[in-house]
Amino acid sequence: xxxxxxxxxxxxxxxxxxxxxxxxxxxxxxxxxxxxxxxxxxxxxxxxxxxxxxxxxxxxxxxxxxxxxxxxxxxxxxxxxxxxxxxxxxxxxxxxxxxxxxxxxxxxxxxxxxxxxxxxxxxxxxxxxxxxxxxxxxxxxxxxxxxxxxxxxxxxxxxxxxxxxxxxxxx
Numbered sequence: 303x304x305x306x307x308x309x310x311x312x313x314x315x316x317x318x319x320x321x322x323x324x325x326x327x328x329x330x331x332x333x334x335x336x337x338x339x340x341x342x343x344x345x346x347x348x349x350x351x352x353x354x355x356x357x358x359x360x361x362x363x364x365x366x367x368x369x370x371x372x373x374x375x376x377x378x379x380x381x382x383x384x385x386x387x388x389x390x391x392x393x394x395x396x397x398x399x400x401x402x403x404x405x406x407x408x409x410x411x412x413x414x415x416x417x418x419x420x421x422x423x424x425x426x427x428x429x430x431x432x433x434x435x436x437x438x439x440x441x442x443x444x445x446x447x448x449x450x451x452x453x454x455x456x457x458x459x460x461x462x463x464x465x466x467x468x469x470x471x472x473x
Contacts (some may be wrong), residue, residue, distance in 0.1 A: 349430075359430065
């Protein structure tokens, strides 16, 4: 597919205006950013249709993936969702307020908190997650299974390489 898009037009303009500079990286980065925005918008609309945000969805997924009893220390949720302890606390607060998780003091640790899915939260995440995957499959539908596998491999390589360059430790 070689139809000119917004990114191709920008590259053409830069080539015309500054032929001394190579803007070719923009072909990948520009499209990745546009796709990220598009994907985020579609998935955010899906989360909102269930009354939660992306952050709350991430917390509920971390708890669901943990298996029975669907409980994790709040600090561990922060690690699973790759956000700060403060951001995790705010997400958990919103979920507690919605009755989707409970938070209790961790035995023997005055600062530690255990977070658990409530029955209502478990029911909601079990309904949301398949729909989330359906949306993701729909977003990737323009690619064949082989193309998706190749893209995943290339993105993984780019992620590891870029994170190493900027000093982000591997997870």
